[in-house]
Amino acid sequence: MSVIPSPNPFIHGLLPHEGESPQERTRREQEEARAKAVSDAIDEQIKQDKVAFKRYQKAVKILLLGQSESGKSTTIKNFQLKYAYSAWIRERSSWKVIIHLNLIRSVTTILEVMNRVMKEQHDRLQRQQRSLSPSRSYRSGTALLPSQDRELSDDDTRDVVFNFSDKHKLLQLQLQPLTRVQRDLENFLGSAAFEPDQVATTGNIAFPSPDAKSSRPLRRYTEFSVSVYNPWKNRLSGKEGSKRLLEKKSSQDLHDATEIIYRCGSDIKQLWADGVVQQVLKGTKARLEHSSGFFMDDIDRVVARDYEPSDQDVIKARLRTVGVQEYHFSIPGGTGHDDWILYDVGGSRASRNAWASYFDNINSVIFLAPVSCFDQRLAEDTSVNRLEDSLLIWKYICNSKLLTNIQLILFLNKIDLLEEKLGSGVRFDKYVVNYGKHPNDVPSVTSFLKQQFKAMLRNSGNQRVFYCYLTSAADTKAMATTLATVYDGIIRDALDRAQFLM
Template identity: 45%
Template sequence: MGATDHDPLAILTRPPPNETPIERAAREEREARARQISDQIDEQLKKDKAALKRQNGLVRVLLLGQSESGKSTTLKNFRMKYSRAQWKAERLSWRAVIQLNLVRSVLTILDTMQTEMNGTTSTPTSSVVQELSGDEEDEEEDNPIPCATISGVGIIVNISRRSSLSKDSNSSLRTTLSSHHQILKLRLGPLRGVEADLKKRLGAASDEEEFDSSASLGIGPLEPSSSSSGDGNQGAERRSGNAMIAARKVKRREFGVKRLHEALENGVHALSSRGSHHGHGTRDSGSFTSDDATDIIASCRDDMKALWLDEAVQKVLAKRKVRIEDGAGFFLDDIDRIATRTYEPSDDDVVRARLRTLGVQEYSIQFEQSKGPTLFAGGLGDFGKEWIIYDVGGARTMRQAWLPFFDNVNAIIFLAPISCFDERLQEDSKINRLEDSCLLWRSVCSSKLLAKATLILFLNKCDILKRKLKSGVMVKNFLPSYGERPNDAGSVIKYLKEKFKDILKAQSSVPRTCYYYATSVTDTKATANTLKTVKDSIVREHLKTADMV
């Protein structure tokens, strides 16, 4: 009896007796197929194990906040600091976006100036405007409307909506705008074609959304409660309120794209394609040469500067409450540098650029392993080496898309623009922007899906807040609960931080830690330091969950 006679497996796999050559060939073919399937299963198991390990090591961060709160700018700062190679490769692609920002600012001024010359009360804010139906022309109310009330935190803002513009003021400003301004308008006319070309190059979204123009560029801020003003101040509020009603009758479609990365690629491809046919616009040694749009912008440089620096134009903008300098994508102070044929964007330019996205932007950031002991060492494994950051649209119509991203998220970075205490929500001019931020924060704090997520709150746009307060805007006129506290940025930030803390304490189902930061995310150096602290805080919270701290 052979040794194999005691091995059940050998007996099972032994070829049958009297096996013919044909039967043997068929058996070996079946065994080969079985081995192949077994190897495929083993390989898939290895991949699944590696994927599970990677998923367990991923840090998922969700950027939340209303539209224009600074989410995309925060993402840019993350990528600039921790994904430097990819950032540098993409930086040149932003030139068309920055040029479009500059051109649209100039066209906004031209449209506002033309409206003033015409003597009408509506204030266009873009080269693409739509008049509403005449049904709203009689929309007036004698009493102030409470438009920003947050239950439990004592933030109430009243706004006056009925008034009349001063005819004498209109007349004096119209006479100030002379034939010189008409000539400037004609000379800058080609920029409308440049705007259309740049939008087409970037690939405008087919479902651009219509917003109230008055909110988008700061036209018609919320007026203080009339109860705290004298008769003279009430008259000023009424005049300003009527201007806001007129502004609401002009709406625009804000330019936006579905996918930021695709839009930037479209801009480069369009430029390269045009260059191959016209002999310019090609990419050479990592930089762009001139193209038609750039040529026109460069030729209009002096006229754009003259328009922006003109004293009469500044008076018109002040009267119409068009605060272009407070919005994202403001480059009118950089005309000399940007309106050239050899312009290449800097890091700060890209961070400040504005390109509205209609879809969810997802970016992966790989953190390099530093020398010496780190937060990634020990039992933590690979956790924290790779981050997935989601930038979701903040407009009201897009917020239903947030829910799928709540699952398994490690951290929420919530951006609340605290400079907007006197501004209206872009999508609904009856809603105060600060109220909307607080309501969103309350929803995040009370969500059971986010109960285990680390909460990080950016009290953002502190730079704009400081400028507003320095210009004389009194917070107590818009937030009566602020009382007689000092009207300085530090006191306002401290007050609002406590309000957001109160909301978290009242709405969260379990006690939880939240990290608060006063930020101006367009300040890249300061934000880089903040992001380092944020990164360490998120990993540290994970360590606490793992009982390692």
């Protein structure tokens, strides 16, 4: 007995049947058209995915590594400025909010430092008055000196009377509206959490152990951050398609923020120019001018109602982003390696666990080591020197089995800040004790550091060329030249690996 096959159950509802009415036929044909449209869309998506995958396979993939604030984001901005300028121009105005936030952050940091020092000074003088006679100081009978009368030591702010006046209290009061503006801008952008973790230290360079005086607990301010999934830039640059550029309330908040910043401009300028404020910042080592996102020297221009960011402003701007960022570039070269993908996986200790998952299928690693921070400590762990931390990361990269055949490129970054710091009299040998009695200048210090990083690469047992560049990511002209050299080297290495070179 033969079995009559039943029709395909998936198309049963689309087949005509006996006695079909005109309305049913119309409905059936509409369903057929919709089903075909869905099928065609799936086929087209599969085709596009295949093309994208082929392009991804052929693309030059670069992984940027380095500790937090090493200059990775600024380096990527330089790539965008040089190789994707049209997109850069479209997004440049969106950075106005970030630059305003950077300026306000500097002001609120100064106010927080002033408040803390004022309180400590007030409490200290009260204790002194209770325990000592009016003719004696609390410190072995030595008179308290105003801060301008002597050079401050590393932790000497506890022993100095700063000459605060009613003018400083008035400035604090007049600048209070900026606290609300900062909160409004951060709420508009959206925040992300930051979590520190712990890692070991390295013995490659001898660093002095922190003594009891310098290692007292330091207050760490949580840096504002956004998630990589936050579309703040798209909203501000108008890339959200059918969505409105900004909600009415958000647009009004941004307008109000610009107006308040403008009206506070003269007070911000007065605060930054004040001699006592500068003495407090120097005494507490709050080096605002050495950090990215510093615009206190451009107050008049940045607070203007009609302010528009320049290329250099965007390069300087600072916005910490949590998560892995992926940047695509189409770089004409006629070599078959026009598509580039740059990955920034974050540099905080909490982000480093994710690094190894990106070591596969990449062409090169660009590692940024900020050499100007030889006298600074990690925000996550104040017992670890930042230069020591960079050396530890470099050692890990050099010894990683997953990166055995990967080209490593080292950027000794922030050379401009290193030169400024050494020129101001800060001694490199005070923080790197086996530097010896070599000259305290940029050529000698960078030569020493090159040898240290090179030795780690050589000791890894992998015979690789040592590519090292002295960089200042904030110097766009110099970085353009460096990136052109790096581009040529990466392309040549990629072709060499593909056995295209004779």
